[in-house]
Amino acid sequence: MPINVPKLLPARNILEKENIFLMDDERAVSQDIRPLNIVILNLMPQKEKTETQLLRLLGNTALQVNVTLLYTSSYESKHVSRSHLEQFYSTYNRIKHRRYDGMIITGAPIEHFPFEKVHYWPELTEIMEWSKTHVTSTLHICWGAQAALYYHYGINKYELPEKIAGIFSHGVSDPTVKLVQGFDEEFLAPHSRNTDVSQEEIEADERLDLLSVSPEAGAFIIMSKDQKNIMVTGHLEYDSYTLQEEYLRDQKNGLNPKLPKHYFPEDNPDLKPVNRWRSHAHLLFSNWLNYYVYQQTPYLWD
Incomplete structure (x- = not known):
């Protein structure tokens, strides 16, 4: 799927080197097809890394995708330049009159806060409410998945005795x-x-289907029965070294983190991690775009 992204977006150089199929506005307007319009609400602090990870996965099927990047106007990240946001991002107020075929709401490193204490929670709930009528299908990732379960279905998160970090085995129901x-x-x-989040609460909710579970990491892929909301509690979009970077960051910050499980070869942080989840990351995004966005969205919105 060729992705229509701005020529100057930093992620573009990385993705072109990986041979990801990209195009810009000039080429996009010359194609007589109806592209999919996807909006990404990027809540992660290091926005450029998350852009690259998600655009890589959106660029692996046969349709054209136009991407709109969104940030919260009620809270501005300290880890990305103002010029980057102004050049490549929009805000909810600028796009709320539009309709989108798909939406992605990312995770955010704010799990210790109750949802209502998050600076941009009112804005996020407004966006999630808007998505009910203006988006065909929304994919929520990690904290974004927990926020969706809480807002849409009343299922709250709870604190773990220690962080879940690593590469875990999952099954499909x-x-x-x-x-x-x-x-x-x-x-x-x-x-x-x-x-x-509670696996039991998810299974007891008649509006939800639990599609994948990990014996160690718990509920993983949850989908609403109307197929409009998909919640993924992990990070299939992560690069090979993302967990390593997080581990070293936490070490530097004096948090005394445990080694991510099943991640470093021989549990040796000096050895290079091996990516063993890439194919399923591409498959999940491809299935979502094909079956829950492209096959479901109207050709022309009302």
């Missing part, structure tokens, strides 16, 4: 569900979080 079609019976995925 029903391989005929299109979101997990093609998944192995056992597959790996990264997790990195200090809070969790």
Whole structure:
């Protein structure tokens, strides 16, 4: 899927070197097709890294995607330049009149705060409410998944005795569900979080389907029965070295982190991590775009 991204977006250089299919406005307007319009609400502090990770996965199927990057106007990240936000991002107030085929709400390293204590919680809830009528399907990641479960379904998060960090094994409850079609019976995925949600509460909610669980890391992929909301509690989008970078950051900050589980070869942080989840990351995003966005969205919005 060629992604239409600005020529000067820093992620573009990285993705071009990886041979990801990109295009700009000039080429996009010459194609007589209806592109998918995807909005990404990027809540992560290091926005450029998250842009690269998500755009890489959106660029792996056969349709054209136009991407709008969004940041919260009620809270400005300290880890990205103002010029980057002004050049490549928009705010909710500028785009709320539009309709989108798909939306991604990322994670955020604010799990210790109750949802209502998060600076941009009122703005986020307004966006999630807006998504009910203006977005065909929304994919929520990690803290974004917990926020969606809380706002839409009343399922709260709870603090863990220690952080879940590492690469964990998962199973699939029903391989005929299109979101997990093609998944192995056992597959790996990264997790990195200090809070969790109750598997029992999810299973008891008639509005939700629990599609994938890890014996060590808990509920992983949850989908609403109307297919509008997909919640992924881990980070399939992570690069090979993201968990290593987080581990070293926490060490530097004096947090005395435990070694991410099942991540470094021989549990030796001096050895290079091996990416064992990339194919399922591409498969999840491809299935979401095909079956829950492209196949469901109207050709022309009302």
